Amino acid sequence: MPASAATTWLDERREQAVAAYEREEVPTWRRSGFWTTSLRKLDLDALEPRRYEPLDQLPPVVADALGEDDLGALVVQRGASTVHAYVDPDLARQGVIVTSLELAVEEYPELVREWYMRRLSHEEGKFPAATAAFWTGGVFIHVPRGLKLDKPIQSVYLIDEPGTAQYAHTLAVVGETSECSIREYCLGAPIEGQALHAGAFELYAQAGANVQLAHFHDWGPGQIHDISTKRVEIGRDAHVGWVPVHLGGRLIKQTLDIITAEQGSDMRHTGLYFTERDEHLDLFTSDKHERGHTTGDTVWKGALTGNSRASYEGLIHIVKDAQETHTYLQTHQMLLSQDAKGDAIPSLIVQTDNVSASHGGTVGELDEEQIFYMTSRGLPRSEAVRILVEGYFEEVVQRLNDEGLQGLVRRRIAEKLLAAQDQVNRFIGERVGARRMPEAAEKEGAAA
């Protein structure tokens, strides 16, 4: 098929998206209670896509995050441009495709067209429309049927200049019975100024596939805003284990949907976030069961420091006739500072019977009895707190099942805890101090 024909369908799709983009208003998201996510402070007009030349060497932020990890393929997008792409020759020989979505549209038009935005729509609001209209670079991953890959496939989106608008689109398709691991990192350099990542991610795990999927977000201390939609569809008897990790960003608004679409499809969704300073994180996840005989298991854990805000809402949705579905959702949130605020809301829509679905949530602080237990063994209070928080996240970290990424996540959590150490100690110290107060008052009174 000639290239011009290949792009026609995409041009049409982009035009529709542009129309939607122009029609839609910049939204403000509200949730019950105190929660509002607003983009009032983001100067959208000052942002623009930035183009870069290909790089021989990975930018330091990327090199640092990837470390020595042995990768099967790697695509790096900086700003609006794909700056690095590599596929292990072995994988290429087996027919695995990992390239920019831009190139894939030219080289594999039929394949891309078959899957492109099957489960995403430009009609989902201003930002999904913008992404569908303006994406550049992008990532396309296709693993043919019957393969078992032992090295992860990696994509990276990097923002390292203020003023950047990055419209990102990743399309991943894993063929029948194939097994692989896909990692996507969203990384920011410590920029001074605003930037935007408007992202779309879609993964289709076909019948019998087994996919381990990780999203690692660390936009750094700059003013990077991330408004993204990620959607995962799981086919018949297929399994996806998805671990999204959020470790930084000025404002993040993400919708993460996982759809068990056929009988026997099974998912495990385990997420983690740690917010600090004035960060604002707004997550909505849904576990949607479109067919009966599907299973799900969702656990999200978060911790908040500084005067950050974090809201997590997790929905279980079991549609009509999806009988014999078994799923549950747990969400926990730990406040580590007086000025941080958050909520964790599990919810349930069940439109059929003969299912088991349960959910639960906790919002709490560190447990004084645990801290006492650890300090009674000689650990200083600040170290006890650090170990407790790390232990709290460990359940999620374990599920990453990927040594390189586990190391990265543990390291970043430890760094954040160290940075927040004084304020955390003050917070938990104050709570103990409050109980000791009457004693001090009385002693003074007695002395007087």
Place this chain on the structure above:
Amino acid sequence: MTLEIQNLHVRIEEREILHGVNLKVDKDQTHALMGPNGSGKSTLANTIMGNPNYEVTEGKILFNGEDLTEADPDERARAGLFLAFQYPATIPGVSVANFLRLAVNARREEPIKVKEFGKVLRENMDLLRIDKAFSSRYLNEGFSGGEKKRAEILQLAMLKPEVAVLDETDSGLDVDALRIVSDGVNALRGPTMGVLIITHYTRILNYVSPDFVHIMLDGRIVREGTAELADELEEKGYDFIRAEVEASNAG
């Protein structure tokens, strides 16, 4: 090396629980503290260790002559005090081995070599007949009552304190486990480790025989004696002791 408690008054949530407790434990002695439910035994144990929920309103806790009444729990631990908890906390995500390594290192200048730590841990686990797989489980998470108690004694063995308080370590143990734990305590106590055993039963005292026995009623130590006192108590019960105390107070 001595733990000395002088005229200790302790309050919790505005209520005084201990009303002037005096007790002295030398590092070559084994003491038993007995008393009915709610008499204040765990309150004493927690206060010795510095639990911030318990408020000392009067009196002192001295350790080797140093006043630790206001010290943080970790300072007390590093000074050589240890508490085996009646109800140990669960620490999710932190394995037994990992926790022990951190605790051991907390009282050393140089961190212990991985190999050496592994060796010492293995030895102590053998001593207490604890299964190898145990060390990689998260501390106290999903542990049975008996496993928790053994994990406490494993920590005792690893940390080698000078004075250890065992708060009802014997309860919830089956006969075999009681035997193993008692043997463990016997191997550890002696000239360099004093022990205060809090218990309801003479069972453990038959294995680990105490030099002194103290009886606590309503936040006061009301009788003290040698090992025979425990037998007398078992025979006569607390009501008898209570009546005796009341009679002597009246007289």
